[in-house]
Amino acid sequence: MPHSHAIPLKSFLLNTARIELWPAKLLSARTNADARALSRAHTVLRRKRDGRYLAAVMSQGVLPLQPRLVHEPGIEAALDAMDALDTTRGFDIDAAGELPLDSLLERLDVLGLDEAYGDRTGLSLVAEPAALALAGFDRYRRPLWLTLASARAWNAMRRSATKDGITLEAISGYRSHDYQLGIFERKLARGQTVDQILTVNAAPGYSEHHSGQALDIGTPGEPPAEESFEQTPAFAWLTRHAGDFGFVMSYPRDNAFGIIYEPWHWYYAGNNAS
Structure with a gap:
């Protein structure tokens, strides 16, 4: 069996x-x-x-x-x-585990990025899962990929919110190192420098989305990834209940990483959720 x-x-x-x-x-x-x-x-x-x-x-x-x-x-x-x-x-x-970081490190070296970036920002390199589970579909009807535990927690949380009259939508989940590298390559081709790109984009390998355990969450009628999400009943529900399902908001105001306030970005920490 x-x-x-x-x-x-x-x-x-x-x-x-x-x-x-x-x-x-x-x-x-x-x-x-x-x-x-x-x-x-x-x-x-x-x-x-x-x-x-x-x-x-x-x-x-x-x-x-x-x-x-x-x-x-x-x-x-x-x-x-x-x-x-x-x-x-x-x-x-x-049983799949995570992918090694060797390939990413080689490509970061080409961009002139090394561990000094992580030291400066306090961010850690994030390995990609070797396999991801289908967690349903996002707002745009794209397949939503997460780790199996994250997928189960997300769907349980979404169902619970629905019972309370709240609609939670996934805006995005897993994103690969290559996706982020592609952003850098396209901007470099347009004449931007790495330092300029880093003012608005995290270095490839340093996003929680690579883990398959992070979600950008929205609600109908609200634009994606905007601070105004904090004014919605959906955000109020998440603030009260997300921890019950293992999710934490990664980047509150004045976070230690210097990342802008992201009320839409939630990470599955499992039993470590506060």
Whole structure:
């Protein structure tokens, strides 16, 4: 029998340093060729940096969706992860652990960033989970990925709020190192310096969103990630009840990290929630 925390392929994302393995049913086709491939696939290899579909995995084997797939950075690790899956038994997500930080550290070095950034800000490097659970969908109908424990806590909290007449919406959950690196690369290409970018964006690897345990939370009719969220009944409910579900607000006013007040950003700390 499967482990008690084994979940079906359609409900988790398998993570590697450069490539994610997505359930095909959660992805939208961008071309006719994609549509044909996705209709037959159970898993799609998706480049983390830009979201490009690299290959479709089906019972007959792997169908490349990009030329020169064998030369794609990280493809061997992604295919090895795929080969290790037991597609008939589901996946024991609790056993997956975290990805190593080696690749991130190499890329931070290229940006001229080292441990001095963490010392200066008080922020720690955050590893990515090697697997994430589908926690439902966000405000924009995008799949919401979190660690399994965070996903269960979020959905329990959301259901409890609903019973009290409060609607909580996820604005965003897990974000990869590559996502944040992409922001830096695009801004550097437009002529900004790393120091300029750091005034508005955290360095890649230092965001709680990388952990799969952080959520930006909103409520209908309220713009995302705005301080005005603190004036809503949803925020008042979270202030009273979020700790019961293991969530804490990471960046209150005058926080030690010097990060702006973020009443919308909540982190799953589990039993350590205050």
